[in-house]
Amino acid sequence: MRHPEQDVVVIGGGFYGAAIAIYMAKQRNLKNVVLIEREARLMKRASYNNQARVHNGFHYPRSFTTAYRSRINLPRFVRDWPMAVKTDFTKLYAIARRNSKCTAGQFERFCREIGAAIEPAAPPLRALFEPRLIEDVFLVEEHAFDSTRLAAWAERELAENGVKIRYQTCVKAISRATDALQVTLARPDGVSEQLTTRYVFNCSYSGLNQLGGDFPGVSTGLKQEVTEMALMQMPDALVNLGITVMDGPFFSMMPFPARGLHTLSHVRYTPHLHWTDEKGIDPYRKLAEYERLSRVDRMVRDVARYIPAVSQARYKDSLFEVKTVLVKNEGDDGRPILFEQHAALPGCFSILGGKIDNIYDVLERLDSLVFISSEPRNMQER
Structure with missing residues (x-):
């Protein structure tokens, strides 16, 4: 059986997306991790344009x-x-x-x-x-x-842990494939591209629901x-x-x-x-x-x-x-994380954080899950 090209595709290069990509490569030892970011640099949108x-x-x-x-x-x-x-x-x-x-x-x-x-x-x-x-x-x-210093940290950690970053690239769809997920990209040159992967983390914040294919949207x-x-x-x-x-x-x-x-x-x-x-x-x-x-x-x-x-x-x-x-x-101003594991797309998660410190709530949820590498020797058990 042909293994997926990637272990993990993370959509969104804000603080949450970058931190999750680093976690999957560093803490969970998954070797083929790629981060997709629509801007030319990390953390240029909501991670920067906020109250800090x-x-x-x-x-x-x-x-x-x-x-x-x-x-x-x-x-x-x-x-x-x-x-x-x-x-x-x-x-x-x-x-x-x-x-x-x-x-x-x-x-x-x-x-x-x-x-x-x-x-x-x-x-x-x-x-x-x-x-x-x-x-x-x-x-x-x-x-x-200082979000610019967080971005500099993320760039170093991603490089050190072998995470590939695709800048100025948008994800258009997530679809089911044989024993994998297929992610459709729109590259900077306008050409469409498909990646196969075991896991997708949709950390695109305001764009969470703007994906085609078999992606069902979040239930919240x-x-x-x-x-x-x-x-x-x-x-x-x-x-x-x-x-x-x-x-x-x-x-x-x-x-x-x-x-x-x-x-x-x-x-x-x-x-x-x-x-x-x-x-x-x-x-x-x-x-x-x-x-x-x-x-x-x-x-x-x-x-x-x-x-x-x-x-x-x-x-x-x-x-x-x-x-x-x-x-x-809206009534109580609470800011819990949104963490959805999509049953219709096994291996696909959507994550939304309302505050930067919520990252620990996300990582604790990920700690409780099993992730398997496309390289069998790197199987993770929890």
């Missing part, structure tokens, strides 16, 4: 599981990727007096429940906030990451959003701070290490456009055709009511991207 926050649970007072997993995963992420983690800033969470879905007291109890340490912010930090609009301010531990409902992260140069009073005001009039400003700036996001103005994900509605085409008119003026005007110094921030740029979330978690 390594969560510690504080963001999710209405989703205990998401919060607790973040609190567990943050120290692991800092240990495993120290070169990419920015820790040298002060992080504050403030609770709004009006329209918040949790009070300061509820937030404190929630933090105790997930085992996350908080303390009252010192008077000079509290003085940055408008007391008529802010009930309380807490000092917490939370970090940021997805929502797509065109989002804007404003990149700001903060005034001296805010330059060494990260601030989140919650949980209703929700906004955040976080250091963005890749550019030496801050992101500014707002629950009302960051989402520009949304739709229910369906096969045939290409989210990347919708983003490409979207008129990218910034809403930064409205963000700054509202945020400055709570933190007056924000009015002195200087707008530099905006990051527009498609954000994909699970419909079932």
Whole structure:
């Protein structure tokens, strides 16, 4: 019997796709692993165009599981990727007096429940906030990451572990083949190509459902959003701070290490456009055709009511991207992983992570599975 050409095809060169390709080659000892990426470099889409926050649970007072997993995963992420983690800033969470879905007291109890340490912010930090609009301010531990450094790490690890990368290449379909899966590629020169493989990991984020052939799509409902992260140069009073005001009039400003700036996001103005994900509605085409008119003026005007110094921030740029979330978690803001093993396509998995630290939840699921190499001597047992 002719063995498949590949052991593993990973679709998507974001952080999740790269980490899974490295894991399959390094931890599971599969020798023929190929990573397919539509861009010219790794981690140029959603892995870059985001808030760059390594969560510690504080963001999710209405989703205990998401919060607790973040609190567990943050120290692991800092240990495993120290070169990419920015820790040298002060992080504050403030609770709004009006329209918040949790009070300061509820937030404190929630933090105790997930085992996350908080303390009252010192008077000079509290003085940055408008007391008529802010009930309380807490000092917490939370970090940021530099996606360009994560990409450099991934490129080194992929090369060292023999993973082949196909840049500027799109996957069009996944189909059943004899004792294998067939992956149809659209190469940069426009020529179609087929690869046979034992396993496929669909880590294409917003493109999860945009595959033809026998691919059934994911069973979990997805929502797509065109989002804007404003990149700001903060005034001296805010330059060494990260601030989140919650949980209703929700906004955040976080250091963005890749550019030496801050992101500014707002629950009302960051989402520009949304739709229910369906096969045939290409989210990347919708983003490409979207008129990218910034809403930064409205963000700054509202945020400055709570933190007056924000009015002195200087707008530099905006990051527009498609954000994909699970419909079932819209009410509680939870961000669990989506991990589906497709029965109709044995060996095919679809994976969606809502936060960078969710990677450990994915790897733990993979640890529990058996993977067999096309080289019989490399059979893996669990």
